[in-house]
Amino acid sequence: MKKLNSLFHKRIGMLENEKITFEKLADVLEKTAQNIPFENLNIIANKTCDITKENLIDKILERNEGGLCYELNTLFYFYLMENGFNATLASGVVYNHSAQEYTKVGRTHVTILFNHKDQIYLIDTGFGSNLPLKPVPLSGETISSNNGEFRIKKVNSELGDYVLEMKLKHKDTEWKIGYIFDSRKPILDAANLNEIQTIIEEHPESSFNKNPLITRLTNNGNITLTNTTFTQWVDGNVSKETIDYVKFKELAKQHFRM
Template sequence: MTKLNRLFRNRIGIAEEEIITFEELHTILEKTAKAIPFENLCVVANKTAPITKENLIDKIMKKSEGGLCYELNTILYFFLEENGFDVSLIRGTVFNHTNQSWGTIGETHVANIVNHQGEAYLVDTGFGGNLPLTPVPLNGETVTSSNGEFRVKKLDDRYVLEMKLKYKDEDWKTGYAFYSEKAVEDLNELNEIQKIINEHEQSPFNKNPLVTRITNRGNITLTNTSFTQWEDGKVHKEEIDEKRFREIIREYFNINIG
């Protein structure tokens, strides 16, 4: 068993001897979402490292940090590949709900496509609080998880992830669009994405800290000014200062920022 395989299993809480099948992939996705936060702390602190397998192992597994989509889904890609899955990384364009338009910084979202018994599935562990927590088939079928309902629809030559988050959405809303067969060929593409996220003036992740994680009863989200907890459909929001930020990030996310 490789170092990454062993450390990933340890981080999300599954045994080294457990054989991972497609039928159990939803369990892997749930455990990953609850154990590894979506966060941009290195981006905001200007301390990002090149995207390599070793750097991802060091950041996410050894230092117990989280990451953004191009980090979280890439380490998931390596893990699934080492466990025998037919998997590829793909890029997507996120829909901006504030402006009701497609994002202006290009295909900067990264997710996975898993092929199983002739069917293709979207597998994503890097979409913040919007995670399907289960493979989503590209045939339009709706799937349900503890986080809501999800489906992938064909839009011209692209696919679009749509979601109806539990307790939050009454109607379907758009997540992101992607090309299923336009695979990431090498990690240089991910470093290009990281550069855009780090430097572009319209990047949503290079200005203020954001840390979020799925929980057993909903999700939690931390910014530099507030801490929001969703539990069984009820929301509690606390306004915070820098001292409280450091307390929360240690207590709820197990991240020590010094």
């Protein structure tokens, strides 16, 4: 097995030489969501580096850190490619529900599209706690997972041609927009990814360059840690604790091994 596969499986708790098929992707995605956190600590600490396969392996699989969408999904894209899947990276714009509009930072969400038996699917391991946990077909079919219901709707917009919609378990009663993406404009090289990283680092309206954030899914919900709060969702029940920086460091180590 190649280095990436072996390290990835070790990180998420799978057999290092296990062969991955389409049918096993849901299990891989769930394990990934529970073991590799979505986090922005390097952005906050001003310690980012170029987005390359080698740097992502070092950061996420050898140093056991997490990352944002352009890191987590790019690493998973490389993992899919090494396992024989026909995958591409695509960019999108996240919907800001409080403002009722797409975010002003623009096309900074990175996601994955892949082809299986003449059907195109979306996979996302880098959308915070809003992860489908299964491949979502672009055909519009609704998929259900431990994290809720997800579907993709065809649209005609200058921002993209498809929208990911979601109804999160224990949180949503109506469908809501996750993000819009463009299947016709794949990300072709690392320069695009590094541009996205720079925007997220520097844009005044970026939500990831102001305060630390770490989140991951659990067996029965999710946990989210900032420098001021620790929030836990357990079987639909939420608890929120106010914390200080010392407690932040303790909880980051306890719950995220960071």
